[in-house]
Amino acid sequence: MLELRETSLAILANTDVQSKVSQLANLFNDYQAGRIVVNLSDKPTSQDLILPGRPNQPELVAPKFVPKRKMDTVEGRAILWHSLAHIEFNAMNLALDAIWRFPNMPKAYYEDWLRVAKEEAYHFSLINAHLQSFGFGYGDFPAHNSLWEMVERTTDSVIARMALVPRTMEARGLDAVPEIRDRFKQIKDERAVEILEIILHDEIGHVLIGNRWFNFLCANEGLSPIVTYRELAEKYRAPTLRGPFNFDAREQAGFTSEELESLESLGDKRAQVA
């Protein structure tokens, strides 16, 4: 019988995008059907693996070298979708990484991240199909890797990973997506709006999972979530939080009122949420 964490590592190392996506869907279905066991205590060996497995394209560059997204040309919009596709590709990888890398978490932790991985693969597929519908595909433009860099910085600590990847990097998506969606609403691109609504909805769930496990780990060690977050953000050089924040989505994603209040001092205004 296949084992969940070892299989997640193998899928993470797969360099072929399409087969990574379909292997992940199969893993999720096989798990649901009771065909996968979970080894909670051992860490699978990643020796000789290059993580994450990724295709030769896109070329990875510093954020300032990613071409500018413009809403008024097809290519400009393709660049925007491409950057979203790359985020989803990395999000799929980061969820797989959360499964294989950190031992001795409750079984529900691995199940939560398996669901995230499956949803990220779905988001990637939606965006890539949309890109292809106007003649582009994943790999056509350079991309930057700041999401994955935060994953790499937190390989030694599950509490830092939960604090800084889902609760920081993915939570920024909650702030950013409504604005992008509204721009597509203005140009009456209904399919784009539909895709972004699905992503926003699912991402609330991902940040919620980050909050669940961050708070679980804090409670286990008798730590204050607010103080611990601040310490971890500094220690691991997390990007500074900047508003406007999507307070409604963040509340649904499980941030406490105390945490939301501490954001209010940073954010200039409440983000518009439809």
Ligand SMILES: [Fe+2]
């Ligand atoms: Fe996603």
Ligand SMILES: [Fe+2]
């Ligand atoms: Fe996500």
